[in-house]
Amino acid sequence: MSILTAFKAPRVDIVFDQYFSPSIKDYERMRRNEQRTIDFNIIGPSQTRPTDFMKELKNIKFKESFVQFLIDYWATDEMATFIGNTLIKLNYDSCYSYIVKNNVVEMTIDENLACNNHEEADTKIIHHVCKLDTYRKTNVLLKSSDTDVLIIMLGNMDHLQSDDLNIFMEYGTGNSKRYINVTKLYMELGPSLCASLPGFHALTGCDYNPSFFQKGKIRPYKILIKNQNYQKALTDLGVAHITGSREEILPILEAFICEIYGYKNISNINAARFQKFCVTYKANTEDEPFKKTLKNCDPSTLPPCKAELQQHLLRTQYITSIWRNAYLRFPSSLTPNRNGWTLHEDTLHFHWFDGDCMPQSVFDAIVHENNKQNNIENDTTDNAGVSELDTDESEVDSDSSDEGASTEEE
DSSP states (O other), X not given: OTTGGGGOOSEEEEEOOOOOSSXXXXXXXXXXXXXXXXXXXXXXXXXXXXSSHHHHTTBHHHXXXXXXXXXXXXXXXXXXXXXXXXXXXXXXXXXXXXEEETTEEEEEEOTTTOOTTOOOHHHHHHHHHHHOOOSSOEEEEEEOOOHHHHXXXXXXXXXXXXXXEEEEEEESSGGGOEEEEHHHHHHHHOHHHHHHHHHHHHHHOBTXXXXXXXXXXXXXXXXXXXXXXXXXXXXXXXXXXXXXXXXXXXXXXXXXXXXXXXXXXXXXXXXXXXXXXXXXXXXXXXXXXXXXXXXXXXXXXXXXXXXXXXXXXXXXXXXXXXXXXXXXXXXXXXXXXXXXXXEETTXXXXXXXXXXXXXXXXXXXXXXXXXXXXXXXXXXXXXXXXXXXXXXXXXXXXXXXHHHHHHHHO
């Protein structure tokens, strides 16, 4: 608390993640080795701190218990000296407000900032900023080392309730700490580009959606800033589930992906995929063996097929609908299931594509070739067995003849 109130700001908001289950963050938590199986109880402020605090932060139940302890303990009068004249707001499963009156801490629930449908602290921060209503110039400092917060904030600048906010973001730690003037950045980039950034970030790769192999974000961003059509499509994607415009938006984004892979004049991803394959692996002459060219084949350099891109875009839409509408208490009515994820044993998994992994004709050709090869190997094995048997019989006959000859001599 002393750290929170050290800036002498009249108001300090602190927000925490909620831990929904199932969640689109399940895969990322497994990658980080986070778990929720170890119970942890905090009984009071005098309890000994865990020896390895960073390790305990990977235990979801520890974090839940820790936040609940803060909610309860900050409401005690012991915290009056630390809170002082600062208004503290803590957002977790609800928004708790703490203020000191006559040396007594009063805790209330701020329903205006309650956003219990938000899972991430990233969107809760933006929700708080968008709800600030002031009629005088006010500086707002966001303290986070997560790039997502900057992207989501820029994507929601058009939803601020007050035009008198000057927003900054503290990014990094130690010698790498920087302060970003978000308001100035928004003015320089422009409303159209900023509104498209949440969709762009989700499309090109984030914690919940894979990136395109070796494409990064710099080249796609350079394409985006020059094309208003792509910007509008990514902006509208956040509300496509409401407007019903998804079928018009997805082909535009498909063309965007084609251009990312270097095919500006192709809008069909399967056509771009085929073209990329032909350019990379085509034979130089008619007599050149196909297998020779395909020796060092790397399919990851190819664009995704249309079936896979469809699921990728559905995930992009779901994430964008949450980020782009962070200013709302209920940001999205979409559910992850059937929007790029599938639910299996209470865990959400990526749904990569619908249908077969290859055309039936190709599968039949491969099976036929394998069966043909197996038959050849079986025939070779059988012939070898027959030859070996013939050899053994010859040796037996030879031995018998030798025995007969010896008897006659005797």
